[in-house]
Structures are given as structure tokens and as C-alpha cells.
Amino acid sequence: MSVGFIGAGQLAHALVKGFTAAGVIATKRITASSPDTDLPTVSGLRRMGVNLTTSNKEVVQNSDVLFLAVKPHIIPFVLDEIGPDIEDRHLIVSCAAGVTISSIEKKLLQYRQSPKVMRCMTNTPVVVREGATVYATGTHAEVEDGRLLEQLMASVGYCTEVEEDLIDAVTGLSGSGPAYAFTAVEALADGGVKMGLPRRLAVRLGAQALLGAAKMLLESDMHPGQLKDNVCSPGGATIHALHVMESGGFRSLLINAVEASCIRTRELQFLADQEKISPAAIKKTTLDKVLQQPGVGTGVGVRSGISLFNNNHPRNKK
Amino acid sequence: MSVGFIGAGQLAHALVKGFAAAGVIATQRIMASSPDTDLPTVAGLRRMGANLTTSNKEVVNNSDVLFLAVKPHIIPFVLDEIGPDIEDRHLIVSCAAGVTISSIEKKLLQYRPCPKVMRCMTNTPVVVREGATVYATGTHAQVEDGKLLEQLMASVGFCTEVEEDLIDAVTGLSGSGPAYAFTALDALADGGVKMGLPRRLAVRLGAQALLGAAKMLLDSELHPGQLKDNVCSPGGATIHALHVMESGGFRSLLINAVEASCIRTRELQFLADQEKISPAAIKKTTLDKVLQQGSPVNTDRPDIQTSSR
Numbered sequence: 001m002s003v004g005f006i007g008a009g010q011l012a013h014a015l016v017k018g019f020t021a022a023g024v025i026a027t028k029r030i031t032a033s034s035p036d037t038d039l040p041t042v043s044g045l046r047r048m049g050v051n052l053t054t055s056n057k058e059v060v061q062n063s064d065v066l067f068l069a070v071k072p073h074i075i076p077f078v079l080d081e082i083g084p085d086i087e088d089r090h091l092i093v094s095c096a097a098g099v100t101i102s103s104i105e106k107k108l109l110q111y112r113q114s115p116k117v118m119r120c121m122t123n124t125p126v127v128v129r130e131g132a133t134v135y136a137t138g139t140h141a142e143v144e145d146g147r148l149l150e151q152l153m154a155s156v157g158y159c160t161e162v163e164e165d166l167i168d169a170v171t172g173l174s175g176s177g178p179a180y181a182f183t184a185v186e187a188l189a190d191g192g193v194k195m196g197l198p199r200r201l202a203v204r205l206g207a208q209a210l211l212g213a214a215k216m217l218l219e220s221d222m223h224p225g226q227l228k229d230n231v232c233s234p235g236g237a238t239i240h241a242l243h244v245m246e247s248g249g250f251r252s253l254l255i256n257a258v259e260a261s262c263i264r265t266r267e268l269q270f271l272a273d274q275e276k277i278s279p280a281a282i283k284k285t286t287l288d289k290v291l292q293q294p295g296v297g298t299g300v301g302v303r304s305g306i307s308l309f310n311n312n313h314p315r316n317k318k
Numbered sequence: 319m320s321v322g323f324i325g326a327g328q329l330a331h332a333l334v335k336g337f338a339a340a341g342v343i344a345t346q347r348i349m350a351s352s353p354d355t356d357l358p359t360v361a362g363l364r365r366m367g368a369n370l371t372t373s374n375k376e377v378v379n380n381s382d383v384l385f386l387a388v389k390p391h392i393i394p395f396v397l398d399e400i401g402p403d404i405e406d407r408h409l410i411v412s413c414a415a416g417v418t419i420s421s422i423e424k425k426l427l428q429y430r431p432c433p434k435v436m437r438c439m440t441n442t443p444v445v446v447r448e449g450a451t452v453y454a455t456g457t458h459a460q461v462e463d464g465k466l467l468e469q470l471m472a473s474v475g476f477c478t479e480v481e482e483d484l485i486d487a488v489t490g491l492s493g494s495g496p497a498y499a500f501t502a503l504d505a506l507a508d509g510g511v512k513m514g515l516p517r518r519l520a521v522r523l524g525a526q527a528l529l530g531a532a533k534m535l536l537d538s539e540l541h542p543g544q545l546k547d548n549v550c551s552p553g554g555a556t557i558h559a560l561h562v563m564e565s566g567g568f569r570s571l572l573i574n575a576v577e578a579s580c581i582r583t584r585e586l587q588f589l590a591d592q593e594k595i596s597p598a599a600i601k602k603t604t605l606d607k608v609l610q611q612g613s614p615v616n617t618d619r620p621d622i623q624t625s626s627r
Contacts, residue, residue: 125530177527187569191576195487209495211532212443251505258509
């Protein structure tokens with residue numbers, strides 16, 4: 001089995017690093033494409049033994065499981081480019097936030113009858129094999145396709161299937177979650193430093209405390225509130241600390257965060273469904289390079305309010 | 319080598335569970351004492367194969383490394399009781415928040431010239447072998463004593479030596495830290511449920527996200543701010559979320575928490591150093607049972623001064 005990545009950025013790099021550490025696939029069976037060969041992630045992938053190319057078509061031809069690991073607004077360009085090269089064996093896995101399975105299937109149906117599409121939402125800790133991944137199955141994907149994807153993603157962390165309509169909420173929670181955690185550790189470390197600890201030790205202890213607590217919760221049947229109770233001895237230091245947190249509405253801030261991330265994800269999905277991308281939203285270099293690829297129609301005009309699902313597809317033009 | 323625990327509560331239970339999982343010591347070489355045999359942790363310890371007793375002296379006689387795993391205000395009673403039974407081989411490790419090495423040494427010096435004392439601050443995730451422990455070395459403890467303790471505690475998580483004056487701050491950060499995390503996880507799950515996720519999945523994803531991020535940080539040389547930047551794509555969902563957190567002063571609440579826990583720890587230490595314990599602060603059953611052991615505590619005064627000599 002070969003795995004391909006359209007896109008060689010943070011996500012591809014993190015997944016490959018995790019897969020490699022898990023030994024679930026040999027790096028020589030992985031190909032990744034990127035128009036920009038200067039990215040640090042590109043050299044990282046090369047160092048790991050992955051095959052790099054600037055040609056998306058080459059990735060498609062050399063893979064069975066094909067991850068779309070580009071920014072959401074690039075997806076339509078990519079699908080137009082690789083559509084003709086998709087074969088029956090291909091399992092297309094989109095990792096793009098807010099891009100629906102139906103929008104991908106709609107594009108690919110122009111080229112094949114039954115494109116096998118899945119959508120997944122993962123997060124960066126796949127790089128240390130502690131990711132959180134959910135996936136939804138498209139119309140033509142089979143049970144064994146789901147199992148295959150789950151096998152891959154479970155090698156780098158937690159993985160479970162969900163209905164597609166939950167994916168935006170998952171984005172808000174575990175997709176963005178690591179950022180909430182990094183912010184929290186930095187603040188905890190500031191607290192430690194304020195009370196006299198050296199910075200390195202404070203960061204270490206803060207991260208370790210979060211890790212240990214999360215692991216306790218994952219390995220326990222107890223409610224988080226019960227676990228919290230168990231560490232608050234009467235009149236002790238911890239319950240004093242919790243009081244000041246609650247006084248500041250700590251819990252509410254985290255609910256707000258999950259909500260804000262989820263809502264923004266839905267917004268981005270809505271904008272994408274509108275199929276109008278402003279030129280400013282597409283890095284000019286990226287667009288130019290995509291257009292330079294042989295086979296990509298140049299009839300896709302960069303007008304203000306560009307429609308990427310233009311029925312006047314270059315191939316259909318007479 | 320045998321390990322003893324004075325006290326068979328949450329801390330002893332968590333440490334024994336971790337040590338057993340790590341295979342660093344056989345449970346039959348562990349003994350724990352408790353006046354209250356009804357505690358769920360006592361039953362848990364028994365199930366793990368540790369030896370249980372109601373006699374603190376028996377624990378002392380059967381151990382080389384002796385953990386004091388009782389509440390801070392009980393420590394003076396315990397020290398008075400076991401003082402005469404301490405021998406040269408014993409390494410006393412106090413886990414009591416806010417109890418200084420010097421206060422323990424002061425008590426034990428009444429019985430021995432060179433009591434080997436260490437003080438440690440750990441946390442409950444030792445139970446899953448991901449604890450955070452620091453320790454400080456007392457006047458008469460040797461380098462190899464530190465190494466021995468570090469070997470034990472490193473089997474259940476991160477462990478490092480510190481100067482004693484940092485321990486209160488550590489209490490505020492990693493001692494209380496798991497409670498901050500459990501609260502955060504409850505709230506994150508609430509957020510997920512609000513946006514449509516089933517509760518179990520929301521709890522699972524929230525905990526996994528925190529665990530993964532913490533592991534990334536521990537395995538990386540990068541600054542947490544840099545790691546945060548790396549996951550915030552321009553105009554994306556995550557930076558929108560971070561903005562609402564910052565608007566609410568999220569960071570400040572965590573600094574406040576660490577500070578509050580640290581300050582309360584220092585307060586408790588100050589009260590303990592005053593050596594005036596109100597009878598109400600000591601559970602009556604516990605005091606009675608300690609007194610039944612025949613400890614030479616002066617009981618004919620309303621406020622029990624435990625340094626009456």
C-alpha cells in the first residue's frame with residue numbers, strides 16, 4: 001500500500017512523522033507534493049525518506065490512499081487537476097477544515113462514477129503519536145476503506161468514526177485544542193516563575209501536570225469533576241486555587257473557545273460552498289504555480305469573485 | 319529494599335499503584351499503616367498486595383524508605399510516635415505539603431543524632447506513571463539517598479531535585495495542576511456538547527487533545543508560544559478561539575491559580591510552624607487512636623502543643 005500527500009506542510013509533516021514512528025508504513029512508500037520546495041516541512045519530509053515532487057499527478061499515480069493536506073481554498077484547484085488521474089483503487093482522504101464530502105464528490109463525479117472519499121479532522125499531536133482524529137465516510141467508500149484509514153490514524157493516536165455533521169464541533173474541541181493547551185502551559189509557567197521557579201522547570205512541571213491529569217482521565221471511568229474532588233483536600237491549597245479560577249469564569253472561557261472555533265469553521269465552510277474565493281485569499285505564488293502545472297486549465301480566470309466550480313470547465317469548452 | 323507508608327490514603331495508594339505498575343518494587347515489600355481500616359484506599363492497597371497494619375511502629379520496623387503520607391497537621395504526632403524506632407538505615411521522605419525539613423529534623427533529633435530526611439512534592443498522576451515530583455535533601459541525607467528516591471519517583475513520572483524553598487511554588491503549579499486540568503477538561507467537554515458532540519466523545523477528545531499537546535511540548539525544544547503559533551493558521555478557527563480566551567483573561571486566571579495555591583501552602587506551613595493545632599483541626603477518631611498508641615503527647619492542655627518537652 002502506498003500513501004500520497006497533496007501538500008507538504010505542517011499536517012503532512014506531522015502525519016508522516018507519526019506514521020514513521022509507529023512503523024505503520026515505510027517512508028519510501030510515501031510521496032508528497034508541494035509547489036514550494038523551500039518550506040521547512042518539505043526538507044523535513046525529505047530527511048525522513050519521503051519521495052518529494054512538485055507534481056500532484058505524480059503523487060496520485062504513486063498512491064492508493066491519497067491525503068489532501070492543503071489549505072481548504074486550494075482543494076477545488078487540486079481536485080480539478082487530479083480528477084482525471086483518479087482510479088478505482090484510490091481512497092481520497094480530505095483533511096481540509098470545513099470542506100464537505102459532498103463538495104469533493106461533486107467535483108470528482110465529473111471524472112469518475114464512484115469516487116471513494118473520506119473526510120477527517122485530526123490535530124498536530126499526531127507528530128508524537130498522540131493525535132485525536134475523527135473521520136466521516138463518503139457515499140462510495142466501503143467498510144474496508146474506513147478500516148484502512150482507521151488503522152493508519154489509530155497508529156498515531158485516538159481515532160473514531162463520526163457522522164460528518166459533528167466534524168465542525170470536533171474542530172473546535174480537539175482540532176484547536178492543542179492551542180488552548182499551549183496557551184495554558186505558558187500561563188501556568190508564568191505563574192510558577194512569578195512564585196520563584198526557574199522558567200525551564202516551570203514549563204516542564206506545567207506540561208507534565210497537564211499530561212498526567214489527561215492520562216488519568218483517559219484511563220479512568222470517573223467523571224472529571226470527581227477526579228477534581230479527589231485532589232482537593234479540605235482547606236488546602238488546591239481548592240483555594242480553584243476558587244480564584246472559578247471567580248474569573250475560567251470554565252466559560254473554554255466553552256467560548258470551543259464555540260468560537262466551531263463557528264468560524266462553519267463560516268469558512270459556508271464561504272467555500274459559496275465557491276467565491278477572492279484572489280487575495282489565494283497566495284499569488286501558489287496560484288501561479290498551480291496554473292503552471294501541465295493539465296491545469298488556464299480558463300480559470302482570476303477575476304474578482306472567482307467561481308471555482310465554473311461550468312465552463314476548460315475541458316468542456318469547445 | 320522495603321518501602322513503608324505512614325498513612326494509607328490517596329497519596330499512598332497512588333504511589334503504590336504506580337510503583338507496582340512500574341515494577342520498581344514488589345508490593346509484598348511495601349507496608350502501609352492507617353488507623354482507619356474502612357478507607358477505600360486501604361482496601362485498594364490490600365488488593366494490590368501491600369501489607370496493611372494499624373501500627374505505625376510496625377511500618378517503621380519493616381521499611382528502609384519511609385514515606386510520611388499523612389496530612390500535614392498529623393506529622394508531629396507521627397514523628398513523636400515513631401522517633402524512638404528510627405534507625406540509621408531509615409530514609410524518611412515527607413510528602414506533606416508545607417512541612418519543612420527543618421521541622422522534621424528538629425523533632426527527630428530528639429531521638430537520633432543524624433536522621434536522614436528528605437522532602438518531596440508529588441502529584442496524583444503518579445497513579446498512571448505520569449507524575450511530577452520534586453524533592454529536597456535534608457542535612458544528613460547522602461547523595462545515594464537522593465539517587466534512591468529519584469529512582470523510585472522517576473519510575474512513576476518526572477522527578478528532579480530542587481532547593482527546598484521552591485517546593486511551595488511547585489505545589490501551586492504541578493501539585494495542584496491536575497485539578498486545573500480536570501476543571502478545564504470538564505469545561506472543554508461542555509463546549510463540545512454545546513456544539514453538538516455526545517458527552518463521552520467530547521470528554522475523550524478534550525483529554526486526548528490536552529495529552530497530545532503536553533507531550534508535544536515535553537518532546538520539543540520549541541517555546542509553547544511557538545507551538546501555539548504553528549497551529550494557528552491565518553484567519554482560521556483556532557486564532558478566533560484564542561482571541562475569545564485572551565479577551566477573558568484566560569492566562570491571568572491560571573497565574574492567579576498557581577499563586578493562590580502557593581500562598582495557601584505557605585500559610586499552612588506558617589500555621590504548622592506555630593505548632594498550635596486546634597483540636598477541631600484533628601479528626602477526633604484519628605487523635606484518639608494516636609493517643610491509644612501510647613505516644614508521649616501532652617494531652618492536658620486545650621490547645622495541644624506538640625513540642626512540649
